[in-house]
Amino acid sequence: MSEHRVGALFLGRQEQLSWLSARLKRAANSEPQVVMVDGPAGIGKTSLVRQFLVGLGPGSCVLEASGEENETHLPYAVVAQLLAHVTDDLEPPLLGLDRSLRPGAAVPDPVAVGSGLLDLVGRTQDRAPVVVIIDDAHWADTPSLHAITFALRRLRVDRVMTVLVLRDPNEPRLPPGLRRLLGDDNTLKVHVDGLGLREINGLNTALGGAPLPRWAATRLREHTRGNPLHTKALLRQFPAEVFTASSAVLPAPRAYEQLVRDRLDLCGPGARRLIEATGVLGMSAPLHLAVRIGAVSEPLDALAEAMEAELLEERTTGDVPTVAFPHPMTRAAVYLGLRPALRSQLHQQAASLADDPAQSLRHRARAAPGPDADLADELAAFAGEQAGTGAWSTAASALSAAARLATDSSTRARWFLQTMEYLLLAGDISQAAELEREARALAPSTEQHYVLGHLALTTGHLNKARDELTAAWDSCDAGTPVEMAGYTAEQLAWVHLIQGDGRGAVTWARRGLEGDGRGAVTWARRGLEVPAVKRHSFLRDSLAIGLAFDGRHDEAVQSVAHLPATGPRTTPAALEGLMARGLLRLWEGNLRAARRDLDQAAAAHRVVGLPMLTITSLAFLADAEYRSGRWDDAVTHGTQAVSLAEDTDQTSTLALVHALVTPPLAARGDLDAAGCHAGLSGEYARRLGDVNDAALAAVALAHVQVVRGDHEGAIAALRPLLDVGFPHRAGLDEPGIVGWRPLLAEALVRTGQLAEAGTVLPPYEARSAILDRWLDQAVAARCRGLLEAARGDADAAEASFRAALDHCARGEPCWEQALSRLAFGTFLRRAGRRGPAVAQLEAAWEAFRRLGADPFLERCTTELAACGRRMTDHQEAHHVMLTPQELTVANLATRGLTNRRIARELVLSVKTIEYHLGNVYAKLGINSRTELASRLTPEE
Known part of the structure; x- marks a missing residue:
C-alpha cells in the first residue's frame, strides 16, 4: 500500500478518526463493520480515509478501489481494482474478471462475483482484519456495486471493515440494497457537511430560479462540492438550461474560471498541454495517456509545474501514475476554456489512442461539431x-x-x-x-x-x-x-x-x-x-399460471406440455414455462416433481433467464419444501429469495417472497422473524395494490397468529377474503394456490364459531374433491374432523380424521400428515381412547421432533403426558435448539461438504460457516463431524 500524505484538512477531525479506529477494533473481534464517509466532493472525505490508513501500520490487509466517472460503463472495473491488491491465487469468476472490461466480453452474474468476494475475504482475514476501501463509490460501475452489496449483506462474523466513500447515500446510481445497508443503524456514518440538494434548491428558489430536477441539482452539488459561494455564483450567472443539459460539462463561476486561467497562463507550454489534455480525458487520467495526447516532451517537469500551480495532483492507481484535477470546477474551467478547434483535436487524438471502443466512440462524439x-x-x-x-x-x-x-x-x-x-x-x-x-x-x-x-x-x-x-x-x-x-x-x-x-x-x-x-x-x-x-420470455409461464388462477387446470398443464422432463435448460423450449409447471405440480400435490422443476427454473433463470423468475422460483421452491416437511431447505431458499429481491430491487416480488418464507419460520417457533416477514409482505402488497399478494400476506399473518394461539387474530386477517366482491377470486378459491379457507375454518372452530366454519369449509372440500388433489383433500378432511368433533359428532369426526390420513397415504411425506396425526390423536385422547391416541401422537411427536416444530412438539408432548406417556425432552433428543441457519450449515456438513463448499452453497463467507459450526458443536456437546452425523437425522 502506498504512502498517504495527510494535510491540514484533518485539523479538528480526530473524533472521526477515533470512530474509525474503534470500528476497526470491533472488526478485529469478528464483528464485521460497514462505514460510510459521505459529503460533497472536495470536503475532505478521501483525505480522512487516507489519514486512517496511515495509522494502520505495516502488515495490514487493505483492498482499495475508486470509482471513476468515465468508467461507470465498464463492468467490474471497481472489483478488478480490489483484486489488484490480492496476492493469493484467484478462482473463477474472480480469475480473469478484468476480461469483462474488454468490448464484447461476457459479463458474469453479480451474485456469482459477490460469492467469489465472500470466498476471498474468508481466506484472507485470518492473517489480519481486511479493510476494504471504495472511494467515489457513486461512480462505481453497476455490476461491481451489486456484487459488493451482495457480499456485504452476507458478512456475519467476519474480520472485515468496509469503508465506502461517496457523495450522497441517496445517490440514484446506488442499488437500493446498498442504500438500505448504508442507512442501517449498525453502519457508522461519518458525514462532512456541504450544501445538500434541498439547500441548493432552496437557494435556487430564493434567487428566483425555477425548481431544478433532482438529477440536475445533484450534478450542481457534485460540481461545486457543496460550496455555498460557488453554488450561489453559478445559479446567479447561468440560466437553468445550463444545469439541465445532461451531456454538457458544467461551467465554473466566472471568478473561479478567471483564477484558473490566470494560473494556466503562467504555465509553460508543456505543463499547459498536459493540463489541457487531462481536461479532455476527464477528472483524472493515466499520466502516460495525457502526455501522448498533449505531445508533452518533458512530462515530469510539466507535471511538477502543473502541481505547483495547483491545477493538477499526482495520484497512484495500482502501478499506473495518474494525474487528477483537485476540484471539478478546475477541470471545467480548463476544458471549457479550450478553443473549440483545439478541444475537438484533443478529443480526436484521445479517440485514436483509446484501447476501449467505448472510450474511443465517446471522444469522437465529443469531438463532433454537430449532429453526425x-x-x-x-x-x-x-x-x-x-x-x-x-x-x-x-x-x-x-x-x-x-x-x-x-x-x-x-x-x-x-x-x-x-x-x-x-x-x-x-x-x-x-x-x-x-x-x-x-x-x-x-x-x-x-x-x-x-x-x-x-x-x-x-x-x-x-x-x-x-x-x-x-x-x-x-x-x-x-x-x-x-x-x-x-x-x-x-x-x-x-x-x-x-x-x-x-x-x-x-x-x-x-x-x-x-x-x-x-x-x-x-x-x-x-x-x-x-x-x-x-x-427468455415469461409469456408461457404467465399463460399457465393465469389458466390455473382461472380454474382451468387441464388447459394449464397442456400449455407447458412442450417442456422436456429433464435436460439442460438453456433454450426457450426447455426453460420457458418451467417455473409455471413447477407451480402446477405444487398446487396439485406432486411435491417431488414440483421441487425439481422449481429448483431447475431458479438455477437456469439465474444463468440465462430472467432475474424476476429466479426470485419467484426460489420463493415457491421454499413453499414446496415447507409442504414437503423439508424445512431447513425451505428457510434457506426463502431467505435467499428475500435477499435477492431486495438486492436487485425487484419490488413487484417482495410481497410474495416475504409471505412464503413466513410459514416454516412460524412453525418452528421463530415468531419474531416470521412476524416481521408477514408484516413486510402485507406492507408491500398494500403498496403495490396487489390482490393476489394481499391474500398471501393475509395467510402468512394467519400462520403466525395460529402458532401464537391468537385465533381471533387469524380470523381478522383472513375474513376479508370472504368478501364476494373481492377482485378476481377465482384463483383465490382454487385449492392449493393460497390455502386460506382451511386456516380460517380451523380458527373459527377454535373460537367456537361453528356455524361460520360450516360455511367456509364446504367450497374448499368440494373443489378439492372435483380436482382429486390428495393433499388438499387431506387438509379439508382434517378441518372437517375438527369441526365435527366440536359439534359433538364423534363418528363423523373420526371418519374425517381417518380420511385425512388415507389421503396423505396416497401422496408423499408431507407436513400435513403430522398435523392430521396430532388432531386425530388429540380427538382420541379426549374420547378416552388412550391406546389409539398414543399411536397417533407418538408418530406426530417424532415428525415434529425431526422438523424442529417446537410449538407443535410442545402441544403433542402435553397430549402424550395426558395419556400417561413421558417423552424424552426434545432439546436433548434432537437439534431444535439450533437456529435455521445453524441447521442448514449442519445438514450440509453431514453430507460431506467442506466449509468452503458450504459457504459457496449458502452464499456466505467461510468465516461465517466456521462460526455456525462452532455454535452447533457447542450446543450439541460434540467435537467432530462424525459425531454431528450421528446426532442429526438427515431430511428425507
Whole structure:
C-alpha cells in the first residue's frame, strides 16, 4: 500500500478518526463493520480515509478501489481494482474478471462475483482484519456495486471493515440494497457537511430560479462540492438550461474560471498541454495517456509545474501514475476554456489512442461539431452489440450519445427511450426513473408508452404500468415490430397476473405468443441492422399460471406440455414455462416433481433467464419444501429469495417472497422473524395494490397468529377474503394456490364459531374433491374432523380424521400428515381412547421432533403426558435448539461438504460457516463431524 500524505484538512477531525479506529477494533473481534464517509466532493472525505490508513501500520490487509466517472460503463472495473491488491491465487469468476472490461466480453452474474468476494475475504482475514476501501463509490460501475452489496449483506462474523466513500447515500446510481445497508443503524456514518440538494434548491428558489430536477441539482452539488459561494455564483450567472443539459460539462463561476486561467497562463507550454489534455480525458487520467495526447516532451517537469500551480495532483492507481484535477470546477474551467478547434483535436487524438471502443466512440462524439448521422449509427450499433452480451450500462451510455448526435428528431426520441430500457435492464432503475420527466415530454408513441410502463412495473406502480402498457398495445400498427408487441403483451400479462387476474393474464399471454414475442424489442431506426437482444420470455409461464388462477387446470398443464422432463435448460423450449409447471405440480400435490422443476427454473433463470423468475422460483421452491416437511431447505431458499429481491430491487416480488418464507419460520417457533416477514409482505402488497399478494400476506399473518394461539387474530386477517366482491377470486378459491379457507375454518372452530366454519369449509372440500388433489383433500378432511368433533359428532369426526390420513397415504411425506396425526390423536385422547391416541401422537411427536416444530412438539408432548406417556425432552433428543441457519450449515456438513463448499452453497463467507459450526458443536456437546452425523437425522 502506498504512502498517504495527510494535510491540514484533518485539523479538528480526530473524533472521526477515533470512530474509525474503534470500528476497526470491533472488526478485529469478528464483528464485521460497514462505514460510510459521505459529503460533497472536495470536503475532505478521501483525505480522512487516507489519514486512517496511515495509522494502520505495516502488515495490514487493505483492498482499495475508486470509482471513476468515465468508467461507470465498464463492468467490474471497481472489483478488478480490489483484486489488484490480492496476492493469493484467484478462482473463477474472480480469475480473469478484468476480461469483462474488454468490448464484447461476457459479463458474469453479480451474485456469482459477490460469492467469489465472500470466498476471498474468508481466506484472507485470518492473517489480519481486511479493510476494504471504495472511494467515489457513486461512480462505481453497476455490476461491481451489486456484487459488493451482495457480499456485504452476507458478512456475519467476519474480520472485515468496509469503508465506502461517496457523495450522497441517496445517490440514484446506488442499488437500493446498498442504500438500505448504508442507512442501517449498525453502519457508522461519518458525514462532512456541504450544501445538500434541498439547500441548493432552496437557494435556487430564493434567487428566483425555477425548481431544478433532482438529477440536475445533484450534478450542481457534485460540481461545486457543496460550496455555498460557488453554488450561489453559478445559479446567479447561468440560466437553468445550463444545469439541465445532461451531456454538457458544467461551467465554473466566472471568478473561479478567471483564477484558473490566470494560473494556466503562467504555465509553460508543456505543463499547459498536459493540463489541457487531462481536461479532455476527464477528472483524472493515466499520466502516460495525457502526455501522448498533449505531445508533452518533458512530462515530469510539466507535471511538477502543473502541481505547483495547483491545477493538477499526482495520484497512484495500482502501478499506473495518474494525474487528477483537485476540484471539478478546475477541470471545467480548463476544458471549457479550450478553443473549440483545439478541444475537438484533443478529443480526436484521445479517440485514436483509446484501447476501449467505448472510450474511443465517446471522444469522437465529443469531438463532433454537430449532429453526425454516421457516427450516431456507429454508436447505436456499438450499443446493440454491448446489449447482446448483457453489458446494459455500456449500451445505455453509447446509445445516449447516439441520440444526441442523431440527425432527425424521431430517431433521437426512439434512441432516448431505448436508453431508458437499457438502464432498466442494467439495474440502474433510479437513473431510468430520473429520465421519466424527459420521456413524458416526448410525443406519444408505442415506444414511449412501453418504456414508461416497464419503468412503472419495475418500480411497483402496477396501475400506472397497466395504463401505459395498454396505451402501447393500442398504438401498435402494421409498422410496429412484432417483438415490441410481444414484449408489451408479456408485461401486461405479468401485471394482470400479479394482481390476481388470471383471465386477463391468459388473454395477454396468448396475444404475445401468437405474435411470437421472443427476442429483443427491435426499435425501428434508419435502416441500420442492430443485433437483436435475446432474452427468455415469461409469456408461457404467465399463460399457465393465469389458466390455473382461472380454474382451468387441464388447459394449464397442456400449455407447458412442450417442456422436456429433464435436460439442460438453456433454450426457450426447455426453460420457458418451467417455473409455471413447477407451480402446477405444487398446487396439485406432486411435491417431488414440483421441487425439481422449481429448483431447475431458479438455477437456469439465474444463468440465462430472467432475474424476476429466479426470485419467484426460489420463493415457491421454499413453499414446496415447507409442504414437503423439508424445512431447513425451505428457510434457506426463502431467505435467499428475500435477499435477492431486495438486492436487485425487484419490488413487484417482495410481497410474495416475504409471505412464503413466513410459514416454516412460524412453525418452528421463530415468531419474531416470521412476524416481521408477514408484516413486510402485507406492507408491500398494500403498496403495490396487489390482490393476489394481499391474500398471501393475509395467510402468512394467519400462520403466525395460529402458532401464537391468537385465533381471533387469524380470523381478522383472513375474513376479508370472504368478501364476494373481492377482485378476481377465482384463483383465490382454487385449492392449493393460497390455502386460506382451511386456516380460517380451523380458527373459527377454535373460537367456537361453528356455524361460520360450516360455511367456509364446504367450497374448499368440494373443489378439492372435483380436482382429486390428495393433499388438499387431506387438509379439508382434517378441518372437517375438527369441526365435527366440536359439534359433538364423534363418528363423523373420526371418519374425517381417518380420511385425512388415507389421503396423505396416497401422496408423499408431507407436513400435513403430522398435523392430521396430532388432531386425530388429540380427538382420541379426549374420547378416552388412550391406546389409539398414543399411536397417533407418538408418530406426530417424532415428525415434529425431526422438523424442529417446537410449538407443535410442545402441544403433542402435553397430549402424550395426558395419556400417561413421558417423552424424552426434545432439546436433548434432537437439534431444535439450533437456529435455521445453524441447521442448514449442519445438514450440509453431514453430507460431506467442506466449509468452503458450504459457504459457496449458502452464499456466505467461510468465516461465517466456521462460526455456525462452532455454535452447533457447542450446543450439541460434540467435537467432530462424525459425531454431528450421528446426532442429526438427515431430511428425507
